[in-house]
Amino acid sequence: NAGVTQTPKFRILKIGQSMTLQCAQDMNHNYMYWYRQDPGMGLKLIYYSVGAGITDKGEVPNGYNVSRSTTEDFPLRLELAAPSQTSVYFCASSLRSTGGYGYTFGSGTRLTVV
Amino acid sequence: ILNVEQSPQSLHVQEGDSTNFTCSFPSSNFYALHWYRWETAKSPEALFVMTLNGDEKKKGRISATLNTKEGYSYLYIKGSQPEDSATYLCAFQETSGSRLTFGEGTQLTVNP
Numbered sequence: 001n002a003g004v005t006q007t008p009k010f011r012i013l014k015i016g017q018s019m020t021l022q023c024a025q026d027m028n029h030n031y032m033y034w035y036r037q038d039p040g041m042g043l044k045l046i047y048y049s050v051g052a053g054i055t056d057k058g059e060v061p062n063g064y065n066v067s068r069s070t071t072e073d074f075p076l077r078l079e080l081a082a083p084s085q086t087s088v089y090f091c092a093s094s095l096r097s098t099g100g101y102g103y104t105f106g107s108g109t110r111l112t113v114v
Numbered sequence: 115i116l117n118v119e120q121s122p123q124s125l126h127v128q129e130g131d132s133t134n135f136t137c138s139f140p141s142s143n144f145y146a147l148h149w150y151r152w153e154t155a156k157s158p159e160a161l162f163v164m165t166l167n168g169d170e171k172k173k174g175r176i177s178a179t180l181n182t183k184e185g186y187s188y189l190y191i192k193g194s195q196p197e198d199s200a201t202y203l204c205a206f207q208e209t210s211g212s213r214l215t216f217g218e219g220t221q222l223t224v225n226p
Contacts, residue, residue, distance in 0.1 A: 004157075033213070042218035043158075043203070058213065090157060102148055102160030103214065 002026050006091050006106035013081040013113045021076040021109050023091030031094045032074040033058075033103070034066065036087040043090065049074055081113045116140055118206045120217035127194050128225050134190045135220040137204030141185035146207040148214060149178055149189055153200045161189075161202075194224040 007022045025032065034046040035058075045058030049068040063085055065077040074093075078085060088110050092103040119138045127133050139147060146165045150158040162171040167182040175192045191198055201221045205214035 035216075040218065043205075043216040045213055045215075048213060102150075102163045103158075104160070105157035107157045 004091055004093055004104050004106035006089075006109050008109060009107065010110045011112070013078070013111065015081060015083065015113060017081050018077070018079050019081070019111075021078075021089055021091075021111075023074045023076065023106060024072050025074075025093040025104070026072065027093065027095070027104065028071060029093035029095050029104070030071070031096060032068065033092045033094075034064070034074070034076045035090045035092065036060065037090060037108075038087050046076065046089075078111075083113050085111065086113045087111060116206060116208070116215040118204065118215050118217040120202075120204055120220050122220060123218070124221040124223070126223045126225060129194060129196060131194050131224075132190070132192045133194055133222070134188050135202065135222075137187045137189070137217055139185050139187070139204070139206040139215075140208075141183060143209045144182045144185075144206075145209045147180055147182075147187050148205040148207065149187070150203040150205065151200050152203055152219065158203060189220075191222070194222075196224045196226050198222060199224045 004025045030051050033048040035043040044060045047066040049055045055066050088108050090108050091106040094103045095101045121136050148163050149161040152158040162178045164180040169180040171178050177190045180187045201219040203219045205216045
């Protein structure tokens with residue numbers, strides 16, 4: 001059981017470049033999330049999805065886009081990379097919102113924009 | 115914007131010491147309070163999900179309590195070991211949706 005798989009683990013981008021961070025889960029979880037973690041700032045929600053075809057903005061969505069065409073995959077797209085997007089990105093999933101289900105996190109993608 | 119605060123920010127203890135830290139959260143529209151353990155260079159792992167006022171959860175030497183009326187939760191570690199060194203995150207879940215709002219964490223270092 002792989003859980004939540006994120007790729008790549010590390011990436012360096014130049015300002016203005018674009019890239020997609022991949023996230024896949026094999027637990028048949030309905031809910032998926034993208035967070036970024038900046039030093040001393042905790043985890044901030046970028047986007048989330050409650051099921052295939054449904055996405056919504058979190059606290060810090062500017063500069064990012066997402067799609068959810070299948071239950072398993074939830075890619076995060078950076079269109080015009082900026083230094084402010086240098087961060088560690090975590091994808092997470094949960095079975096559903098009710099019943100207080102915990103999140104399963106991926107191992108993270110460390111992104112540097114130079 | 116929901117305010118979830120954790121204290122202290124960091125904590126250094128000696129092996130064998132017992133310790134505790136606090137998570138405070140809004141006392142209205144409560145649904146669940148989550149605790150995660152986050153080791154360096156790894157991803158956060160769920161410790162507890164607590165939903166009822168007065169809840170107490172335990173996993174080995176780690177336990178947690180919940181007071182939803184006053185908006186706080188305590189995490190306790192009994193007889194700390196070096197392998198307990200990690201950042202402990204709490205996260206608040208509102209009634210209205212599934213999203214978690216995370217605190218900034220308490221970084222625990224257990225010295226051998």
